[in-house]
Amino acid sequence: MEEQVSERANVAVGSNEARPVAWRDLREWLALIEAHGLLKRIDKPVDADEELAAIAYLATRRENAPALLFETMTGDRSGARILANMLGSSKERYALAVGLDPALSMPEMISATRDIMQRRIKPVSVAKEDARVNEVVLRGDAVDLTQFPTPKFWPGDGGRYIGTGDITLTRNPDTGRINVGCYRQMLHGPRRVGLYCSPGKHGLIDREAWWARGKPCEVVAAYGIDPVLFMLAAQVFGIKESELDVAGGLMGRGIELTQAEYVSLPIPANAELVIEGLLHPGDSEEEGPLGEFTGYYGRERAPQPVIEVKAVHHRRTPILTAALMAKYPSCEIGAYYAIMRSARILDDLDRIGVSGIVGAYAHPAAASGWGMVAVSMQQQYAGHAAQVLALTAQCPAAAYYTKWIIAVDEDVDPTDFNDVLWALSTRCHPAEDLDILRNTWSTGLDPSQYPPELRSYGSKVLINACKPHKHIKQFPQATLLRQSTYERTVARWSELGFDGQPPKVSAFHKD
Ligand SMILES: Cc1cc2nc3c(=O)[nH]c(=O)nc-3n(C[C@H](O)[C@H](O)[C@H](O)COP(=O)(O)O)c2cc1C
Ligand SMILES: [Mn+2]
Numbered sequence: 001m002e003e004q005v006s007e008r009a010n011v012a013v014g015s016n017e018a019r020p021v022a023w024r025d026l027r028e029w030l031a032l033i034e035a036h037g038l039l040k041r042i043d044k045p046v047d048a049d050e051e052l053a054a055i056a057y058l059a060t061r062r063e064n065a066p067a068l069l070f071e072t073m074t075g076d077r078s079g080a081r082i083l084a085n086m087l088g089s090s091k092e093r094y095a096l097a098v099g100l101d102p103a104l105s106m107p108e109m110i111s112a113t114r115d116i117m118q119r120r121i122k123p124v125s126v127a128k129e130d131a132r133v134n135e136v137v138l139r140g141d142a143v144d145l146t147q148f149p150t151p152k153f154w155p156g157d158g159g160r161y162i163g164t165g166d167i168t169l170t171r172n173p174d175t176g177r178i179n180v181g182c183y184r185q186m187l188h189g190p191r192r193v194g195l196y197c198s199p200g201k202h203g204l205i206d207r208e209a210w211w212a213r214g215k216p217c218e219v220v221a222a223y224g225i226d227p228v229l230f231m232l233a234a235q236v237f238g239i240k241e242s243e244l245d246v247a248g249g250l251m252g253r254g255i256e257l258t259q260a261e262y263v264s265l266p267i268p269a270n271a272e273l274v275i276e277g278l279l280h281p282g283d284s285e286e287e288g289p290l291g292e293f294t295g296y297y298g299r300e301r302a303p304q305p306v307i308e309v310k311a312v313h314h315r316r317t318p319i320l321t322a323a324l325m326a327k328y329p330s331c332e333i334g335a336y337y338a339i340m341r342s343a344r345i346l347d348d349l350d351r352i353g354v355s356g357i358v359g360a361y362a363h364p365a366a367a368s369g370w371g372m373v374a375v376s377m378q379q380q381y382a383g384h385a386a387q388v389l390a391l392t393a394q395c396p397a398a399a400y401y402t403k404w405i406i407a408v409d410e411d412v413d414p415t416d417f418n419d420v421l422w423a424l425s426t427r428c429h430p431a432e433d434l435d436i437l438r439n440t441w442s443t444g445l446d447p448s449q450y451p452p453e454l455r456s457y458g459s460k461v462l463i464n465a466c467k468p469h470k471h472i473k474q475f476p477q478a479t480l481l482r483q484s485t486y487e488r489t490v491a492r493w494s495e496l497g498f499d500g501q502p503p504k505v506s507a508f509h510k511d
Helices: 026-035 051-059 091-098 106-116 202-212 227-233 243-251 335-352 384-394 417-426 452-456 483-492
Strands: 039-042 067-070 081-084 136-139 161-163 167-171 178-181 185-189 192-195 217-224 256-259 266-268 273-287 302-314 319-322 357-361 372-377 404-409 434-441 457-464
Touching: 026 039, 026 067, 026 091, 026 319, 051 067, 051 081, 091 106, 091 227, 091 335, 106 335, 106 357, 161 192, 161 217, 167 202, 167 227, 167 266, 178 202, 178 227, 178 243, 185 302, 192 217, 192 273, 202 217, 202 273, 217 266, 217 302, 217 319, 227 243, 227 335, 266 273, 335 357, 335 372, 335 384, 372 384, 384 404, 384 434, 384 457, 404 417, 452 457
Parallel strands: 039 067, 081 319, 372 404, 404 457
Antiparallel strands: 067 081, 136 302, 161 185, 167 178, 167 217, 185 192, 192 302, 217 273, 256 266, 273 302, 357 372, 434 457
């Protein structure tokens, strides 16, 4: 079955009417976030060799840091610019990418994301001559990727990484499904790029399937891409699902694709810079390490397959998207990932059919949302919290990596860690309320286990931070406001000299 590229966008599936987002490409989205004061341009020359990453790291040590557009790269003659912290820890920039109201609260944002992530819209095709990415097209020996400024991020990185805020397209030879994944790509030479996919990733499965047929694997990669394709490339969907259709759903219109020069895969028509190439069986070079999302160097230097680049397409003065991997809040995998992962966890729990679930949150400070999940629930029966903890821990969206699974009552907002820490400190009795799961799904990038060969087997703690169900009737009432006093105070808020809206409160004292 071939990936279908229809001429017009299909109507969205399901009840959510698809309203197209207000932008078509990275540049239009940048104009939108700039209008919201969420973009900072840096026009002074900056070196791609560690300096760019140092500035990006220091500028993003606070949660509301803007996206950073580096407009002048030291020694560069290509005219390329580099965008860092495209999304980072900003839920506002996430919202402006997917067409949600940036003022939504975090729980509202997660809930709205569940709706729009269920839509599917097929890509649409655009004529080559109309594709913005085709302003410059170079083939064969004319291609020289070393002309573009390519960051070396951390002092111990094993090379320059042209692909971090990237997307990679591969086709599965059995099903025809086109996959979109975000995999790191190290520049080896003018027409050679290393591609690292870890085991189980769809890009690796596709590559192996082509090689098993004795054929090279075609690849299309974009190193300057819009935020929706970038975000979708890092989400896990079924092996037969194309992230292109989900991206279309989020955009409210089909992703625009055009024909490539050399490979049979399509290329994203509105991208900034795209390469086409081939992965040949047996062609590999030493790759890594790279400072990773864990805040440590990930994976020892080892041979990885190399893309032989056949053509490059780019816009004039292309904007390359670079994803700094670092401790929160400096990591590119921040708010968007937490929101999308939390939405997928709630979808899984819904599908299983467990009752009483109120919210969930995978806080981005926990290794980009991979390390911890808090789930809030209404306790309805004895053993309910233990059931929710176990199901959350092993549901497909949460099972990978997550070490800490915390259940809290419905009056605790799982997206607010002040609240979660309050529950942990007042409702959880560690001697009673902790369980451990062993030999669970994990990753070689988790540095906490020795010997390193065992890192793919993880462990998880289930923490019941709900009120003890056995004693729930005696459990003290939390200190809450009387509703009538609250309402009187809200009415007097500005008279009392306070700016803005008073905080919303929904639980009140009961006599
Ligand atoms: C900035 C960034 C860099 C990433 N680097 C890699 C990588 O080098 N290798 C890898 O296997 N996954 C990497 N990932 C994670 C994958 O993108 C993610 O697991 C995604 O689900 C892969 O797509 P797939 O499920 O279609 O294989 C990265 C994610 C992000 C956001
Ligand atoms: Mn996939």
